[in-house]
Amino acid sequence: MTHKFRKGDIVTLQAVVDNHYSDNEVNYPVLSGKVSIRVGDQRDTFLVTPDQLEIRVPHFSKGDRIRKTDSKHIEGTVVATVEDKVWVQFDHGAAMGTVDATAIEMISSSAS
Secondary structure, three states, X not given: OOOOOOOOOOOOXXXXXXXXXXXXXXXXXXXXXXXXEEEOOOOOEXXXXXXXXXXOXXXXXXXXXXXXXXXXXXXXXXXXXXXXXXXXXXXXXXXXXXXXXXXXEEEEOOOX
């Protein structure tokens, strides 16, 4: 049996972040601090505040510097990503490894 959704239910939906506007958005102040999200293959985006979101799978890009969350001493560079998996060249000389995106954290972005 499927759940019948009712007014007032708090739900989670899967969406992709389209943009996270700076807190001091000059051209469009109404966007300051907002996050634009896209649901599924919808063309439209929705504006929400960061506190309305929870990251289920963080996104990493090639060249991002990361560290494993269970060991602050294991660091590396992102080589590639596919869905929720990240291929990392670790600094300690080990061969490249595949890790879950939820098991690492960003040190610095390749976009910085």
